[in-house]
Amino acid sequence: MVGSVGNGSMDLREKEKVEPLPREFDPEEIVPPKPPLETEGAGGEEGSGKSREIVLGRNVHTMCFAIKEPEADDEVTGEREAYMASVLARYRRSLIDRTKHHLGYPYNLDFDYGALGQLQHFSINNLGDPFIESNYGVHSRQFEVGVLDWFARLWELEKNEYWGYITNCGTEGNLHGILVGREVFPDGILYASGESHYSIFKAARMYRMECLKVDTLASGEIDCTHFKASLLQNMERPAIVNVNIGTTVKGAVDDLDLVIKTLEENGFKDRFYIHCDGALFGLMMPFVKRAPKVTFKKPIGSVSVSGHKFVGCPMPCGVQITRLQHINVLSSNVEYLASRDATIMGSRNGHAPIFLWYTLNRKGYRGFQKEVQKCLRNAHYLKDRLKEAGISVMLNELSSTVVFERPEDEEFVRQWQLACEGNIAHVVVMPNVTIDKLDSFLNELLRHRSCWYQKGNISPPCIAADIGEENCCCALHKR
């Protein structure tokens, strides 16, 4: 029941303890007493030392907002309504605070969808394929296809040659892309760098595919020398390759052109399928000069991007674009359906396409270009300020992900919602991360840091292995 397991959410934490609720929450005040017939969750003490053990059950059960059976007279007394309103008001306050102090996850929290509030009353569901209407009339396919057209044009695939849909998140896009690859090459081996998102490895396991992990360079990019060696050992089977357009931790962009060249020059011409995981930077790269261009004019099979990241959206979503010919391969095998069933999910959130449509329409390609430039500028600002302060830091050329030494104090990490892995932390500079916010973060970091390291019994960690010696400012590597 109680296992020594880590954090399943972002693959980014190594040593953290169970995270307490933000202070605004005092569930004891508002959670009604537990009904006596229910048993306690699994045991274990919160915050007991530095152990990595995550305690299942009790942790979240003690802080959750239990659902209480209404009393017969609830409607008369109004107590129920008052209780719920109080929970929601407190929750909202905490959301405001948590939204303000947020730097680690690549979510653009800066959006105003007030105009769409009127649509929340409808149960909007784009069941199944976006291009095939269902009898269920409360859908938003008109918006969804508008959004898909926009992305297909961004990645240079003709309207009559693409297929795609709006997914629930980056993971669904990856699951779909890898599945299409497997259906095109049922015997293919999946190649993915060790810095790929964990959903790629999850896909391999779900789909019972053989998967080879490829080494990375210090930047986080796929190491094509090792990739070539792996290919040469498996000449007889086709290759399904995940290419990262922005890795989760270091924001590294795999060199798509080099990956294609490696495949073609080593006997894999017409025997490979490339899925581009652009969850993070898929929408930024097209606007960065010198970035390897993601385009269907190159022999790639699919691209996915998250909608709640750079665009910004109240709920997770994503866009998946692939070649229509691949979907025909996929659907032709679905005998049991006598129909095209090409999405992973059946019922699909119809609100997400409208949010995306709204933002894309307002900003346009030009608007995104401006925002990308701002993010890259601000990321450089953060990197320069950290470097000036003598803090180990790395920023990949094409990236807005600033990687630096993990702050000593977990409370500080939580306060700023930094994503950490081992000894490194990162800030992803999204459009809502302004210079003001960065300054306030930097000032706090420097103030705290002078306390952490003042006594000299601990010193900043060496992170040369993560970001290269030239970027490390630890006692050993600083010059």
Added chain:
Amino acid sequence: MVGSVGNGSMDLREKEKVEPLPREFDPEEIVPPKPPLETEGAGGEEGSGKSREIVLGRNVHTMCFAIKEPEADDEVTGEREAYMASVLARYRRSLIDRTKHHLGYPYNLDFDYGALGQLQHFSINNLGDPFIESNYGVHSRQFEVGVLDWFARLWELEKNEYWGYITNCGTEGNLHGILVGREVFPDGILYASGESHYSIFKAARMYRMECLKVDTLASGEIDCTHFKASLLQNMERPAIVNVNIGTTVKGAVDDLDLVIKTLEENGFKDRFYIHCDGALFGLMMPFVKRAPKVTFKKPIGSVSVSGHKFVGCPMPCGVQITRLQHINVLSSNVEYLASRDATIMGSRNGHAPIFLWYTLNRKGYRGFQKEVQKCLRNAHYLKDRLKEAGISVMLNELSSTVVFERPEDEEFVRQWQLACEGNIAHVVVMPNVTIDKLDSFLNELLRHRSCWYQKGNISPPCIAADIGEENCCCALHKR
């Protein structure tokens, strides 16, 4: 590019044509002219005869709301804002109409989440496992776990013995349940009745599992005689069984007790895993007397239910509950993560749990019980009225899905958003389907029907094969 494919959305349509937009939409009026550089979608004529061909590309592309690059002076002229507001206002009007005329899909469209409108401004994301906190603070795990506790209690699994999460839809629940089954019995064969939801067969294909389709009775329930015969031919491999708690088309409830008995008496004791697909009735059955009880006190492995169906929710969602011990099996194998990665999706919609929490808290078990009773009463009312009018009709004892002859006119089918398969159509009586709405539907049906069949050159279809001779009122079977 253009294939002879059917409708991928609900597995329910056999002969329909491409569906035009509801009349309120005249996209020509508001869609800006297409930029000249874009090509037309794939060809094909809408509404060309009775063929089942669904035309990909053009159909939705001509009606979609294209995203237009803003002009440089858009902010000054305000044209952009006006265009968008006009699209949204028209869309909203159509949603109101489509929501009013809706009978075929099991969605409760009757909800008022006005109190939650304030939360739409936040990007709420419950990344990964509900029981393990992430550093991303803008989440709603407190609500999610409250909802999960409620369902675990409904299905009689102790707090410290269950694991679950809020999914994006019924399909995700099924994908998860079947995956857990496969991980528990990697060599298992999947058994599912032919009336199972298509996501079950999709899972088998995704997961590379052998899947045997089991026959059904006329009611739509799994035929345990055939099930037994299939088992006996595969004694050497464990069984993973999908049990339908409400089939999609006929609303049939598989006899869980008989399925378990069949397994145990034929040498499969401790060698089977049962997933209960309760997408539709998972939340209704507990409140129906005489219904086979879905409970973890029986040897079942997982139960899933949809949240947007009986509960009602603006976007699709679902609840998945399984035994914690199975998740430990699942996670222990995830070496690459050094962490628990037990959900299918990574980023997860944090709004859905709050909607569910809100409704469950307001209604409670008692509230749902009342609504279930009302639905069953209204379903019987509809069935009786159809029968009185001499129309072939079937209503399973435990069900609120009324199956009857498919209306002759596709326009009428679309107007009422009926779900059809072959010669049958169905209405699923949800809490928002009142006697008034049924009366208005019945009156319209009878009026139209007298036109369709007045000349006598066509007559109502025989649907004895679908619903049994005793329920069929065709010329041959009526007495």
